[in-house]
Amino acid sequence: MSIIAQDTPGETVLLMGNEAIARGALEAGIKVCAAYPGNPSSEITGSLAGVADEFGLHVEWSVNEKVALEVAAAASFAGLRGLCTMKQNGLNVASDFLLNLNLTGCEGGLVLIVADDPGALSSSNEEDSRAFAKLGDLPLLEPATFQEAKAMTKWAFDLSEDLGLPVLVRTVTRVSHARGNVLLDELPRPTKKPRFDTSRPRIALPVLTNHKLLREKLERAGQVFETSPFNFYRGPEKPELLIITCGSGWMYSLEAVANLDLNERVGILKLGTTWPLPEQMVLNHLSKADHVLFVEEVSPFLENNVKELFAQNCVDLGLKRFSGKATGTLPDIGELNPDIVISTLQDILEVFYEPVSAEYALRAKEISDQLVPERPLGFCAGCPHRATYWAIKNALALDGRDGFVAGDIGCYSLGIGPSGFSQMKTLHAMGSGTGLAGGFGQLNAFGLDQPVIAVSGDSTFYHAVMPALTNASYNKSNLLLLLLDNSATAMTGFQPHPGTGKTASGQDAPILDLEVICKALGAQVEVGDPFDMKATTETILRLLQDVEGVKVLILRRECALVRGRTQKKLFNMEVDQDLCLGERCGCNRLCTRVFKCPGLIWDEIAGRARIDEAICTGCGVCAEICPSLAIRKEVV
Amino acid sequence: MENINFVLSGLGGQGILFMTKLLARSAVDKGLKILVAETHGMAQRGGSVVSHLRVGGVKGSLVRAGSAHILLALEENEAYRNIPFLAKGGKLYANAPTTSFPREEVRPYLEKIGVECHSIQASDIAAGLAAPMSTNLALLGFFSAFQEGPISYDELKETITQVSPDRLREINLKVFDKGFEWGAV
Numbered sequence: 001m002s003i004i005a006q007d008t009p010g011e012t013v014l015l016m017g018n019e020a021i022a023r024g025a026l027e028a029g030i031k032v033c034a035a036y037p038g039n040p041s042s043e044i045t046g047s048l049a050g051v052a053d054e055f056g057l058h059v060e061w062s063v064n065e066k067v068a069l070e071v072a073a074a075a076s077f078a079g080l081r082g083l084c085t086m087k088q089n090g091l092n093v094a095s096d097f098l099l100n101l102n103l104t105g106c107e108g109g110l111v112l113i114v115a116d117d118p119g120a121l122s123s124s125n126e127e128d129s130r131a132f133a134k135l136g137d138l139p140l141l142e143p144a145t146f147q148e149a150k151a152m153t154k155w156a157f158d159l160s161e162d163l164g165l166p167v168l169v170r171t172v173t174r175v176s177h178a179r180g181n182v183l184l185d186e187l188p189r190p191t192k193k194p195r196f197d198t199s200r201p202r203i204a205l206p207v208l209t210n211h212k213l214l215r216e217k218l219e220r221a222g223q224v225f226e227t228s229p230f231n232f233y234r235g236p237e238k239p240e241l242l243i244i245t246c247g248s249g250w251m252y253s254l255e256a257v258a259n260l261d262l263n264e265r266v267g268i269l270k271l272g273t274t275w276p277l278p279e280q281m282v283l284n285h286l287s288k289a290d291h292v293l294f295v296e297e298v299s300p301f302l303e304n305n306v307k308e309l310f311a312q313n314c315v316d317l318g319l320k321r322f323s324g325k326a327t328g329t330l331p332d333i334g335e336l337n338p339d340i341v342i343s344t345l346q347d348i349l350e351v352f353y354e355p356v357s358a359e360y361a362l363r364a365k366e367i368s369d370q371l372v373p374e375r376p377l378g379f380c381a382g383c384p385h386r387a388t389y390w391a392i393k394n395a396l397a398l399d400g401r402d403g404f405v406a407g408d409i410g411c412y413s414l415g416i417g418p419s420g421f422s423q424m425k426t427l428h429a430m431g432s433g434t435g436l437a438g439g440f441g442q443l444n445a446f447g448l449d450q451p452v453i454a455v456s457g458d459s460t461f462y463h464a465v466m467p468a469l470t471n472a473s474y475n476k477s478n479l480l481l482l483l484l485d486n487s488a489t490a491m492t493g494f495q496p497h498p499g500t501g502k503t504a505s506g507q508d509a510p511i512l513d514l515e516v517i518c519k520a521l522g523a524q525v526e527v528g529d530p531f532d533m534k535a536t537t538e539t540i541l542r543l544l545q546d547v548e549g550v551k552v553l554i555l556r557r558e559c560a561l562v563r564g565r566t567q568k569k570l571f572n573m574e575v576d577q578d579l580c581l582g583e584r585c586g587c588n589r590l591c592t593r594v595f596k597c598p599g600l601i602w603d604e605i606a607g608r609a610r611i612d613e614a615i616c617t618g619c620g621v622c623a624e625i626c627p628s629l630a631i632r633k634e635v636v
Numbered sequence: 637m638e639n640i641n642f643v644l645s646g647l648g649g650q651g652i653l654f655m656t657k658l659l660a661r662s663a664v665d666k667g668l669k670i671l672v673a674e675t676h677g678m679a680q681r682g683g684s685v686v687s688h689l690r691v692g693g694v695k696g697s698l699v700r701a702g703s704a705h706i707l708l709a710l711e712e713n714e715a716y717r718n719i720p721f722l723a724k725g726g727k728l729y730a731n732a733p734t735t736s737f738p739r740e741e742v743r744p745y746l747e748k749i750g751v752e753c754h755s756i757q758a759s760d761i762a763a764g765l766a767a768p769m770s771t772n773l774a775l776l777g778f779f780s781a782f783q784e785g786p787i788s789y790d791e792l793k794e795t796i797t798q799v800s801p802d803r804l805r806e807i808n809l810k811v812f813d814k815g816f817e818w819g820a821v
Contacts (some may be wrong), residue, residue: 016674078672121675178697179660179672216705251696258695338700354702363745364720370740373718380649431682614759615767 005051014399015182017175018043020146021113021553023182024153025083026055028109029190033059034068036463039122040176041115044083045504046493052505055189061495061504064430064463065090066097067110073101076110077202078194081157085113087503088127089409089429093464095132100216101166102136103204107197110159110166115176118297119335124409124427126333128298130396133168133275134305137214139221139286140168140275141230144250146180152230152272154185159224170274172297173335174248177375190617218276225258225273235267241269241348242289244282244302249295249336256341259355263587277305286317293348294324295341300332304558323348348394365392378419381599382564382617384486384557385412389420390595390625391533392453392482396423396539403451403544408433408465410457411491411559412484419596424455431456431464434481438472441479451544454481458514459489467522473522473550480543481523481552483514484530486559494562516626518552532553533624560617569618571633573599577608579630587627595625639692640785641699643721646710646731648685651772655708656687656774662791663691673697684714691786706785710758710772716742725750729779731758731771754782756818765814767807771772774815781819789816 003013004023015023020374021044025033035045039197045059047410052059062068065086075082086094091114098112114132139155149171156167165490186242204210220369225231232360235242243266245253250270253293257266269285271278286292286306294303303324310317320448323344329338330344346353350430354361389412396403409414415424422520437454456465461483472479485602491496496502498512518525524547536555557566583589592602599616601610609630620633642659646652653674673688675816688699701720705727709715709788712732719742722728728751730737737755738746746753758774780789793812800808 010663014660014670174697178673179670179676179696181664181669248696252698255700256696337698338696342700360745360749361720364702364722364749367742367745368717368719371715371739375647410753433762518690614763 002047002050002529005054005187008186009184009186012181012183013181015146016043016179017143017146017149017171018115019047019178020150020172021169021176022047022183023184024150025111026051026187027150028154028157028186029081029188029325030083030157031057031080031190032072033057033083033085034071035085036062036065036068036090037209037495038090038487039492040117040173041085041087041090041113042492042495044113046495048083049504053257053390056251057431059504061497061538063498064190065094066147069094069097069101069481071114073084073097073106073110075194076108076166078105078196079108079192080194081109081190081284083111084112085115086121088114088116088125088129089125090114091132093430098132098166099136100204102138103207103210104202104219105164105213106160106166107164109160109209111156111169112166113151113153113169113171115171115173116298118172118254121335123316124413124429126298130301131299137218138165138168138275139163139273140170141176141217141272142178142246142274144247144272146175146178148230148272149175150182159160160318162224163221165214165217165221167564170247172248179570207438215630222276222279225276225278226406228273228278230272231270231278231281233269236264238288239267240289240291241263241267241345242285242292243295244271244285244306245269245293246271246274246302247294247297249297252336252338252341253295256336256345259497260345260351260352262345262349270601271302271542274302275305277309279309282306282309283313283317286320291321291323291348293344293366294322294330295330295336296325300324344614359600376417376419377414378417378596378598379411379414380560381597381615382560383411384555384560384621385415385484386419386595386597387533387619388412388482388484388530388536388555389415389423390528391536392423393421394455394537395544396451396540398537399451399544401450402545403453406437406452406454407431408454408456408460410454410460412457415455417575431468433467434465434472434479437479437481437555438468438475438477441472441477442475444478451480453540453544454479456481456483457490458485458487458499461514462498462512466517469518469521469523469552470548477519477550478548478549482540483518483552483554485514485554486554486562488559488562490559490561493557507538514554518554523550523552525552525554527556530557530629531619533621560619569636571618571620572636573616573618573620573622574634575609575611576630577603577606577610579628580608580626581628582607586630590625591622591631599621619624620624639690639694640687640706641704641723642691642706642708642786643699643704643718644687644689645706645714645718646772647714648683648687648695650710651769652685652687652710655710655776656689657799658792659689659787662795664786665790665795667789668786669693671697681695684717686718702820708775708779710775712737722751723751727751727782727784728753729766729782730755731775733757754778754819756815758815761814761818762811765807765811767811770808770811773808773811777803777812777815778819781816
């Protein structure tokens with residue numbers, strides 16, 4: 001049984017932050033959850049999908065975040081509790097709906113969880129989604145611990161119903177992807193029948209009336225927040241330094257203060273409700289300290305909002321010194337950690353502390369930097385994307401007009417680096433590769449003669465590529481889109497999508513055929529096998545050079561990780577070390593220096609290439625690349 | 637009990653998250669407070685994967701440089717990469733050749749800060765039992781033989797029995813025990 005479904009109130013269990021959020025939603029009695037996957041948010045909806053049948057929930061992987069929020073909002077409009085989850089980039093997609101939804105309000109509790117990725121460990125940008133709370137006049141909560149992640153999510157539904165507004169909960173990687181002890185509460189089984197109240201239409205017009213109402217709701221949220229148990233202060237009555245923090249910053253601050261033994265000198269104001277600010281509470285603490293340090297992830301959101309509040313009250317408060325990201329005291333890019341907070345406190349308060357001596361620490365770093373190879377991210381052994389990029393590289397080289405790939409979001413984004421032979425030259429949002437390629441196609445009329453290839457994964461196609469492809473067809477662009485259909489949303493953990501024939505909770509669904517859709521959107525469609533690199537190269541070259549208009553080449557092979565679980569090897573691979581010429585071959589070790597499938601390794605002793613049996617998936621692709629024909633494949 | 641910090645390192649696909657889960661579950665099951673930080677997502681694709689596990693009344697989930705009591709490494713280079721985490725007198729357990737680990741260049745430093753190193757050819761042991769994907773369990777079994785830290789061999793074994801999928805339970809336990817035997821020698 002899934003741990004989040006465990007009906008043992010009072011028991012403490014080990015939960016990942018994202019599981020704690022899912023549990024909080026279950027304890028709040030949600031009926032609907034909709035999401036698009038993305039790190040570090042995916043496990044919230046993933047774990048709810050696993051218990052959907054047991055709790056009678058509708059849980060879906062929607063095609064994109066905007067639709068997900070609309071699905072969750074419909075539940076709310078009909079009086080049920082709805083949850084929507086996404087990563088920070090997803091909120092950009094959902095924001096168009098969100099910034100109308102704030103005006104129409106909600107009925108059943110509606111909570112939007114956004115997981116930010118400080119340091120962009122698994123993202124194409126480093127974005128602070130909290131800006132949307134301020135932009136949309138929406139209440140914002142930020143959990144700092146696993147227990148809070150659960151409790152806050154649960155409470156967010158009450159707050160949402162109380163205010164008649166969707167509530168944003170912002171989590172970060174170190175809360176979402178960390179595990180800790182969580183105390184379980186009761187699991188309700190709501191049976192309310194949904195009904196949309198037609199006497200209360202959800203329409204933003206008249207805008208000014210609804211905008212006024214929204215401002216009033218937000219003001220009320222501020223009042224509620226004044227007494228929220230998620231905001232509290234720990235420290236001396238009049239601290240020398242006041243830290244104002246939220247989310248994972250609270251853990252780092254606690255640890256830093258404890259390690260430096262600063263309990264008598266530093267106070268920590270931990271805020272769980274960060275927009276609107278609990279103004280009186282913040283002003284009260286500002287009045288007792290002359291120096292304030294802000295510890296928060298990504299942007300100086302708290303910092304600037306508190307400074308704004310200070311500016312309105314500075315006549316009463318007098319002079320203060322503020323330190324944080326905006327003042328350059330803490331780095332304003334990248335992820336925070338306890339060491340950064342410790343060294344900041346050391347500088348501000350002139351205290352000295354070192355867990356290991358600086359000399360040792362430096363030496364350790366030197367050693368590890370010297371000895372350890374960098375590990376650029378790369379495609380897995382047997383990944384169809386490696387074969388696809390090999391074909392692209394060869395086709396563009398044969399074409400000879402300095403062509404390039406307009407990239408998109410997914411595992412295949414690694415085409416920016418050596419694993420995809422650096423073919424990808426643009427990378428932005430979901431669907432932007434095809435949008436840009438359609439735009440480049442229009443420039444042929446002005447003399448642009450470089451061929452452009454858009455790539456998209458299957459899940460990305462349904463998410464945001466369809467409008468771009470429609471646009472290219474309608475506006476008569478010249479476009480080649482390679483649809484890398486690996487039958488999975490691989491990067492985020494193999495969530496099903498409309499092409500897989502399965503729903504989030506594992507039920508059968510109609511497959512929305514990529515070929516049929518692309519044809520209906522006006523494209524000329526061909527289907528190929530990326531493992532046949534020679535044929536793929538020829539097809540790409542032909543479509544680039546001989547066929548005008550909008551073309552889609554669907555390259556279909558299941559993700560290597562999925563194949564590994566469900567299928568046996570296609571081939572037994574072997575390097576004939578008598579045929580391999582090693583360093584003497586003119587190929588400059590093409591197989592292990594350029595193609596670089598992890599299943600092909602360099603045998604230092606023999607001075608020849610070798611197959612690593614434990615890693616090779618038997619796709620057979622590498623047999624095509626060896627000029628000496630030393631790599632052999634044998635059908636299993 | 638004093639706080640114990642673990643750093644677990646390896647490459648994407650080696651099962652760092654599962655190994656972390658086994659230690660974490662065992663700790664929680666015996667009533668210890670823990671915090672864990674994990675690597676997920678794109679960072680896992682062929683990259684270095686690190687988990688932090690902290691046992692005791694700690695504040696945050698990240699282990700700080702110079703404060704790990706135990707470093708478990710599923711790959712030799714990933715052991716070296718994470719040396720800066722090791723505290724004075726820390727213990728390092730690595731999947732690496734027993735004869736040449738740790739490398740000459742690192743030895744003086746590790747000796748100076750009093751780090752004890754133990755290595756086992758965990759990949760070979762797992763492969764020998766026709767379970768190359770269970771290298772993590774061989775290393776964990778090996779580690780459990782040294783009785784370092786708050787979690788015992790028996791407790792880990794119980795957790796493996798509980799959380800392994802049915803089809804893998806037997807082989808997981810077998811590899812774990814084989815690793816233990818190597819460590820107990």
